[in-house]
Amino acid sequence: MNKWWWKIACILLLLYTFIAGLNVFNLSVFKVPRLPILYETIRNLYYHVSMWFTMMILFTISVVHAVKYLRTNDLRSDIRSRQYAVVGIIFGLLGYGTGFIWAFNTWTDPNQSQVASFGAIAKDPKLIGAAIALLIYAAYLVLRDSISDFDKKARIGSVYNIFAFAFLFPSIWIIPRLMESLHPGGNGNPALNPSDTDARMRLVFYPAVLGWTLLGVWIATLKVRMAFIKEKKLLRK
């Protein structure tokens, strides 16, 4: 196992996220703001939002490797680019799933049945934008893996990856903010703006983002190493 330290850091940060995030020891430092509608679900910030942060970081690493492939024609960069994108999609799906649970319990209209009012919620521009972005990345996998010639596969895949990354910006950052949405963080820089988040929550939130990101990178590096072993003959050429 090479370079252990960041894997240990990942485990410790995530342990901290679970223990401090749920405030097991009832410390006042980890108390969360008391807000109506949200109540304790505000703690989902440490988990749900971190998923999207991780997805964005993994997609960024993926596009960097795609550009690297196009500059150097090194097939290793293409393999890295593909594996980081897959793990990014997984984190995106987890972000979607956790967001679904959270929204189902906080956004629904109390005067209607949960299922009936969820129909209105599902039209939220932020949800649609995220779905489009994830589908475009899913298409990246389909496109890249359907080409059998390894050079063509790598080149077309890398070019498409850059397009998919560029499309993330209108679909999840710009369009949802131009429309009315129940999703918080439509103005300014959500989560990154220190005055948006309570100081006590930032104490857990930033380590949480780092921990989840390291977990994503860990999984991706395992997948990359596995792919290197699998494509050993190809890489030797």
Added chain:
Amino acid sequence: MKQRILFFFFLITSIAAFAQNDTLEMADTFRSNGKIYVVVAVILAIFTGIILYLIRLDRKISKLEKTSHL
């Protein structure tokens, strides 16, 4: 709808003013009588499982790398 969003947004941005609001019912009893431990224990059980699996995979791949001289 719009009013509710605005209300929500202002709540978030003016968190400092609301931090003292202790009248809202939260999971205080769940925490003070210690039952939150149960939830965290379950989460940690799942988490250790996943991490052990990852470490095992990592070791296996390291071994494969050695045998295949990468």
